[in-house]
Amino acid sequence: MAAALFLVVSRRPSGDPPSRAVRDWSRIASGRLHLEMRSTSPAAVSRFFVERGLPFRVDPEMLALPGFRLSGARVHTMDGRPSALAVHRDARNRIVVCQTFVGRLEELPPPDRIFPRGPVKVHLYRSRRGSAAFWQDGSVTWSLASDVSEEELVRLALLGKLESGR
Numbered sequence: 024m025a026a027a028l029f030l031v032v033s034r035r036p037s038g039d040p041p042s043r044a045v046r047d048w049s050r051i052a053s054g055r056l057h058l059e060m061r062s063t064s065p066a067a068v069s070r071f072f073v074e075r076g077l078p079f080r081v082d083p084e085m086l087a088l089p090g091f092r093l094s095g096a097r098v099h100t101m102d103g104r105p106s107a108l109a110v111h112r113d114a115r116n117r118i119v120v121c122q123t124f125v126g127r128l129e130e131l132p133p134p135d136r137i138f139p140r141g142p143v144k145v146h147l148y149r150s151r152r153g154s155a156a157f158w159q160d161g162s163v164t165w166s167l168a169s170d171v172s173e174e175e176l177v178r179l180a181l182l183g184k185l186e187s188g189r
Contacts, residue, residue: 039132040102041148044155048120048168051110058095068096072107079163081107081123088179091119119169126164138177145180156180
């Protein structure tokens, strides 16, 4: 089973959005990718993204992750498109990176697992370094990437999506 999982994970192109999301998380965690603004305020981070001219709105309530504190943000790219990248840390200094960009789940490679909850479907992607969870919100795709457990990552994605009422 582990060998089969390794083959599935290793066959995914390294430039696809799930792989890039995990790589961006790794670069943030290692200090190789820096934040453009530091703030624990979801409203301030949301305003930062508006001021930077992103073609979509990032609602402050969507930037809150239960059990994690917002650290800051940067305007980044995902799959050649501008993305809103926000970094969250918990009390144990574990990092979760959230990215939002204009796109469709259908444009992503097939996920390793899908977690449906009502109208929400979270697509989970595994890699050797960590995992990424993606879901759709209108014309915008959201992702969380981290090395937290897959169960926790999916829980955070579902909680954030369902608690926002969207």
